[in-house]
Amino acid sequence: MRTIGIVDYGTGNLGSLAGVFESLRIYAEVVRESERIARPDVLVLPGVGAAGLAMQRLEGSGMAVALRERHAAGRPILGICLGAQLLCGFLREGDCAGFGWIEGHVEPLTEYPFYNNGWCRLEFGGLKSAGLARALSATSTFYFNHRYAMGRDEKMKCVEVEGRADLPAIYLDGVICAVQFHPEKSQREGRILLRNILEDHFGL
Amino acid sequence: MAYKRLVGVVAVKDGQVVKSYGYRFWRPAGGLRSALMNLDRWLVDEILILDISRRDRVDPGVVAEIRASRISTPLAYGGGIRSPEDVDCLLAAGCERFVLETMVFSFPERISELADKVGAQALIASMPLSAKAGGGWQVNVDSATRLGISDSEFDVGSFCRKCNDWPVAEVLAIDSANEGRAGGFSLVSFDGKHPFGELRKGIIWFGGIDFKQGARLLNQPASVAVGFGNLNFEKEIAMRSLRRFVLRNRAGATVRRTYGI
Numbered sequence: 001m002r003t004i005g006i007v008d009y010g011t012g013n014l015g016s017l018a019g020v021f022e023s024l025r026i027y028a029e030v031v032r033e034s035e036r037i038a039r040p041d042v043l044v045l046p047g048v049g050a051a052g053l054a055m056q057r058l059e060g061s062g063m064a065v066a067l068r069e070r071h072a073a074g075r076p077i078l079g080i081c082l083g084a085q086l087l088c089g090f091l092r093e094g095d096c097a098g099f100g101w102i103e104g105h106v107e108p109l110t111e112y113p114f115y116n117n118g119w120c121r122l123e124f125g126g127l128k129s130a131g132l133a134r135a136l137s138a139t140s141t142f143y144f145n146h147r148y149a150m151g152r153d154e155k156m157k158c159v160e161v162e163g164r165a166d167l168p169a170i171y172l173d174g175v176i177c178a179v180q181f182h183p184e185k186s187q188r189e190g191r192i193l194l195r196n197i198l199e200d201h202f203g204l
Numbered sequence: 205m206a207y208k209r210l211v212g213v214v215a216v217k218d219g220q221v222v223k224s225y226g227y228r229f230w231r232p233a234g235g236l237r238s239a240l241m242n243l244d245r246w247l248v249d250e251i252l253i254l255d256i257s258r259r260d261r262v263d264p265g266v267v268a269e270i271r272a273s274r275i276s277t278p279l280a281y282g283g284g285i286r287s288p289e290d291v292d293c294l295l296a297a298g299c300e301r302f303v304l305e306t307m308v309f310s311f312p313e314r315i316s317e318l319a320d321k322v323g324a325q326a327l328i329a330s331m332p333l334s335a336k337a338g339g340g341w342q343v344n345v346d347s348a349t350r351l352g353i354s355d356s357e358f359d360v361g362s363f364c365r366k367c368n369d370w371p372v373a374e375v376l377a378i379d380s381a382n383e384g385r386a387g388g389f390s391l392v393s394f395d396g397k398h399p400f401g402e403l404r405k406g407i408i409w410f411g412g413i414d415f416k417q418g419a420r421l422l423n424q425p426a427s428v429a430v431g432f433g434n435l436n437f438e439k440e441i442a443m444r445s446l447r448r449f450v451l452r453n454r455a456g457a458t459v460r461r462t463y464g465i
Contacts, residue, residue: 117374164205186276
């Protein structure tokens with residue numbers, strides 16, 4: 001049986017994620033110990049929380065070391081919202097280093113209203129070339145809720161927010177997929193995108 | 205950037221969904237789980253649960269119902285949040301945004317503590333307003349009086365300045381007296397003037413808003429969302445009708461098109 005592991009670092013929205021994986025008929029288990037990080041076929045770093053505290057907890061529990069080992073072994077990792085930002089090089093919120101698998105700093109949004117809360121479309125061409133567009137359309141919308149945004153990484157495939165070349169929504173390579181928004185809170189289209197990530201990108 | 209949002213507001217008292225009128229009168233309106241599941245099916249942009257029981261803690265029964273609903277619509281919660289532990293249990297149940305009311309008046313120092321834990325994007329300051337006798341508006345917080353804080357009248361301007369400084373993403377502006385009275389909303393005169401000129405945060409409007417007012421409010425530059433409460437228990441698939449109305453009449457493309465609309 002293929003399994004998903006959801007990392008519990010104290011502030012993630014575990015209930016929402018468990019619910020969406022259940023609706024996709026995928027077995028998901030919560031991971032709280034570093035020795036269980038390597039086991040699941042796909043490991044999810046969930047969103048909702050503050051970056052400094054999240055990194056502190058991952059480092060303090062030993063899970064950060066296990067995550068680095070998992071990445072080095074080429075085992076899939078899906079980061080969602082804050083979980084995606086933790087994969088970047090530097091986190092302005094908390095002034096600390098992230099895992100560094102995505103280049104660039106995570107910096108605060110500088111335009112009023114300084115938060116991106118609500119539903120946005122994605123650049124559909126980018127979604128198609130990333131291989132994630134199955135059963136989605138150019139009008140599909142996804143729920144964002146963030147104050148800090150990931151920086152640029154030219155080496156990775158990137159899907160941007162429609163009309164916002166400065167706002168990466170998804171970064172992906174063979175090992176990681178970093179999603180700035182909340183697919184688990186994006187209703188039907190979010191579930192479809194999660195399925196596409198797991199099946200089409202990670203081959204689950 | 206993001207589309208403006210149509211928010212389904214669910215008032216809860218003692219664990220039961222109620223139709224509320226000015227937060228002073230209410231009628232039972234069914235169970236929380238089914239209310240959440242219906243709004244989820246109707247593809248509202250966000251659901252806001254307001255527990256008006258005036259407890260000093262989050263109701264575990266409400267948390268259990270949220271957890272059991274397993275919805276995939278963004279979920280905000282307000283009522284009885286006093287500590288990071290309250291937020292922990294709501295987060296685990298499926299909420300990702302938190303409305304702070306008593307805390308912003310009584311324990312503002314705790315807002316930063318919460319923001320350090322869940323991030324400022326997850327926090328909303330509640331601003332219940334009532335008309336002043338001589339005209340204008342005042343921030344009106346029953347809970348402040350209940351907690352023994354003598355000055356329950358707050359100047360709107362100074363409250364807005366505080367909101368600008370607090371680590372909160374948005375402000376929930378509530379027309380307290382007209383809450384539940386469709387078409388009674390009166391905080392905005394629709395000539396572009398409202399009492400929150402100094403506010404530099406996005407505003408979620410709530411309290412007695414009807415379809416027409418909702419569409420016009422979404423056109424206000426400071427608006428990020430409009431909340432509808434009792435309407436959801438009076439009209440079948442009300443929020444889908446509302447979305448069609450907004451897209452057809454007033455706000456054009458400012459709200460998203462959902463599946464089937």
